[in-house]
Amino acid sequence: MPVTTRRDGATAYVTLDFPPVNAIGRETRQGLLDALGWIAGEPGLERVILSGAGRAFAAGADAREFDGPALEPHLPEVIAGIEACAVPWIAAIHGPALGGGCELALACRYRIAAPGAQIGLPEVTLGVVPGAGGTQRLPRLVGLASALDMIATGKPAPAALALEIGLVDELAEDPLFAAAEINHERLSTRVALGDLPGPDADDAAVSAAQAQAEKRMRGQTAPLRAIDLVAASATTPLAEAQQAERAAFLELRQGAQAKALRHIFFAERATKAPDGLKAAAPVDVKRAVVVGGGTMGAGIAYALLNAGIAVTLLETDAEGVARAGANVERIIAAALTRGLIDPAKAEASRAAFTATVDYGQAADADIAIEAAFESMEVKQQVFGKLEAAMRPGAVLATNTSYLDVNDIAAVLADPTRLVGLHFFAPAHIMKLLEIVRGAASSDTALATGFALARRLRKLPVLAGVCDGFIGNRILARYREAADTVMMDSANPWEIDEAMVAFGYPMGPYEAQDLSGLDIAHANRRRQDATRDPARRYIPIADRMVEEGRLGKKVGVGWYRYPGGGGKVVDPLVEDLAREEAHFAGVTRRDISQDEIRERLVLAMINEAAAILDEGIAQSAADIDVVTVAGYGFPRWRGGLMHHADTLGASAILARLRSFAEEDPVAWKPAALIERLAAEGKSFAGA
Template identity: 45%
Template sequence: MAVTTTLRDGIAVVTFDNPPVNGLGLDVRRGLAEALDAANADDAIHGVVVTGGGRFFSGGADIKEFNTPRAEQAPNLHDVIAAVESSAKPVCAAINGTALGGGLELALAAHYRVARRGTEVGLPEVKIGILPGAGGTQRLPRAVGLETALNMIVSGVPVAAERLDGSGLFDALVEGDAVEAAVALLRGRIAAGAAHPRLRDRQVEHDDAQAFLAWARMGVAAASRHYPAPPRCVDAVAASLRPFEEGIAVEREGFTVLINSPESRALRHAFFGERAASRIDDVGPDVKPRPVARVGIVGAGTMGGGIAMNFLNAGIPVAILETSQEALDRGIAAIRRNYEGSAKKGRITAAQVEQRMGLLTPTLDYAALADADLLIEAVYEEYAVKQAVFGKLDAVAKEGAILATNTSSLDVDRIAAFTRRPQDVLGLHFFSPANVMRLLEVVRGAKTVRDVLATAMAVAKTIRKTAVVSGVCDGFIGNRMIEQYARQATFLLEEGALPQQVDRAMEAFGFAMGPFRMGDLAGNDIAWAIRKRRYVERPDMVYAKNADLLCEMGRFGQKTGKGWYDYQPGDRTPHPSAEVEAMILEQSKALGITRREISDREIVERLVYALVNEGARILEEGIAARASDIDVVYLYGYGFPAWRGGPMFHADQVGLYNVLAAMRRYARGHRGETWEPAPLLVELAGSGRSFNDPVARPRAAAA
């Protein structure tokens, strides 16, 4: 049963249990309402303790019910909160573990609250583009004060219970059993004949509330340019200074507006997409991951060092190998510098720096990797180099060890064939800087066995990465799509745009950096090397020549002080380059192109729809399991604006009919052959469906 009641000397202990986070689904809500009714009708019961089963009090709404009729079916959360608050018999919330969102709002409705030390409480709704909609913006300020409540609600960051001790939120913080303490508290209050308080009856007090709120509004507005939820949160919290019913009306109005906003829809899509990405159709709970207690890494450069830091941060010992002492020393020094930089900023302690460095074993000998459970190569992107590394790893790795390549585009199946154990090989494509970027593309080879895939997903969770599974293809999900984006950007230069205009348009759309600034940061020579390989392997692929000309001029980006832009020593500010502009104009002339004025809208549509079209092909081929997986890749790995939900979700919002119409319009212009629409896009647009429509499962993946 979702809700059970036990008796302790006249106190009803009502426990709701809905793993994994005790979500307040319909069965829980119904059980709570019925338990409260029964307690109030029973003369032998004098008070009620409400608590969660397991390690959570409640994580809030049950995400399995989002966007279904059950989410608002009576009794809804408002009904349950009203029943708790109006109970004739006192109710104490025994907060036995984390209380978030609706879970905290439920506790706020109780007459008393007892929490176990070490728990966290918070109202994280702003992170999905809404505000707390069950009284949280009104009761929390009455419990912890205006400033603390505003900070909690606007940031959405959970707070340790100890930080709120003495604030008025908790009647007691205890080391042991919260339920036992709650029962004791209720008995004492009942015996004393005390009136049972309600947070709604308290007044919010502040020495200069209006000045504080004016300051808060300015700061929040500046920090939340594309996000309407934070300013609405401020408005709702400000309304807590008014009578409770007036404040609740402001909260409900704000919630209604936000829940229907495009930004909230996009953020909720990202929220559910991230969780869906962890589900693999043929890898269920029966597939147990292999243990990973030690990790070996080949390559101590920027990528290898960053990868190592992920495991060291998680307390997992790492052996890192280089081919020369000089390179090894340089790599170890870079890792230490990174940690010491974090310590100076107060993110970790000096003791933690030494603890993490103590888990790192530098080596020049492959034999030192023999006891590793997971081996990751992070070496140069050439098959010959990979073959040499994997041959040595195959010779020394123990039976059952997993061999992973960090390649960003090469054929994982071909790499697996360099070993005698292709079933134990897969791709783990980290994004640079690997110790910072959240995305991890897990590339499943044709022979990768299920428990190896399960292990990779478990490891990703351990090192706090957002993992997305990709099939094998050139560039996998992210880089395969970004190539089409970059091609359109350089075609625009042939037709009339300049790098700074393209970058400004994409940054106005929401990207942190436009394609040319990003190229200069990553290194233009990296894309040049990929194009050289394409010229041999894919002679049918058309590229603008200006990107190659740029590299022939030695303009590789920030590392050389010049790329698409000019840079001053020690300064990453991009300055438009007269030399680059002259090269672009000369190239248009050589192609016989009369340059034209190009609108920002055309720039955005061409670059984003190029992503979308290639994403549709990836879905068709089953490289990605679902459209939301592609969106997660772009949100966490490529800086796609979160408030737009990812390229595939954005296309759904624009309407696939409109996307296809724009593509066909661009197909009539320069380089029109690059706009051949993916059959899946044509099919969905013609039937009025979307990429994220549940019935629009890719044909190849569903086969």
């Protein structure tokens, strides 16, 4: 049963019992209504204590129900019954109380949370608004500003903050015990939140929330609708406002954005080791080696330390050792300052970290992760030393972004030990981890990669071997399409504006300025020998590097950064593009923002279709996770391939064929797109 009940004297216990997260589906809602009926037939009760079994109070509604019609009984009916119950309810909260779980807690007269609880209304992150009174009861309890901060961002409140703003009444290590000890007279005087007057109006808080939503959740509908609903709590009667809230919830949950956000939510939850690895036992990683102490290596080292894994970082000389130590310490200090770790955790990480030039100190490590310079020669040398120093059962991993994992493994006596673990910078923050299966990679090495991803709280996606794997291969085509548009039609800032309007946090040229133009330049030089001579090459970025315009780190790239501050457009870049177009005999033309977006997005879809068809990616959903979690594709569009399915294979094919008339090499439609269009199928089903 998803809801269980019992009585102990004058106390009734109602437990949400649908592990692991006690999602509030139809059976749970019916169980709560049944509990209300049971309580009505139990004389002499003084309190009802509502709690969740297992590790959660309730982590929200069962989102799988959202794809169909709303099923009775509805949560607002349950909430109203709890709030109107003659016997006061107490919410004893541990773990997450999110969405409908938070709304259940708001229906109770009193709320007690364990120190590790998280309470919030994250519905906007799934493209909807709270649908059972959350936008109206929360501001009555904590005020308009605090309610806006939580609801419009979807950001949950940790227990300490919940106590500070008045969301919970007290904290207790054992909320159930504390709930049973509350004085009956005190409890009986508590007023239901629905009976309280609306909060004071706060136009400044509303304006600030709207500005933040426009900036950080650009293009999304739900946050602005949620802000309007919360603001209405100050002026609109509860019953009327709840009707408006429910109508908005039901409307939004069937919309394209909510469907896309649900898709990526479930796609991320599904990232796990393939079924074929179930029998493989991963190496138990207690000690790790990281080779290279630059930005990437230091981030990987910190991520490992934060997961309780001891780290030995190998560098080439004393200067590198000192730099690596400083880089790791900088991350630890920043995490401490931001409250992400406590002083004890910081000291434990420092104690578990060593930087050295001595490969002999890798002897007892369980895994080595190479994050050295992106050079085949360098990486092969590193793995030769690691194999000589480490025990035979230890896993070897390369963090290469582009290079052939099989060529790296070729220098090993036992190439089955090698697997690709492609982290994304900054490695201690970015959630994506591409796990690259080499031709010889053993199931043990792969299973270890997936197990490590779980410990690091990463989203692991299996990738095959090719230049750039999944994400960087798509990124290369994206940049090539952007460069072609720049040569033929538009300035970099116009292209950036088009893609920001599409939903990217920044356009391709601002992103290059942040990473450094020399990185992409080095990769182009690596590809010179194998580049298709029939494929059009745009040399503008090469000219930028030749002129020392390496990006923000030197104050000038595609943009200028005066004083190291914000970016400003640079007419010299436009002149350079026009000059190269003249040399190439290109007559530049005007182009609309819509066409810019179409060309760049279709270029990525075409490349992704080839990646899927070749088996480099295992599924369209994996490509969605990679593009959203690693490359800034707008989450509310569901990922690249989900967006492709909203366009349809036939429509995509028609546009690709149109573009192929001007460039049959770059725009040749992927075979998968042709098949799907002919068969009327989707990428999701490919």
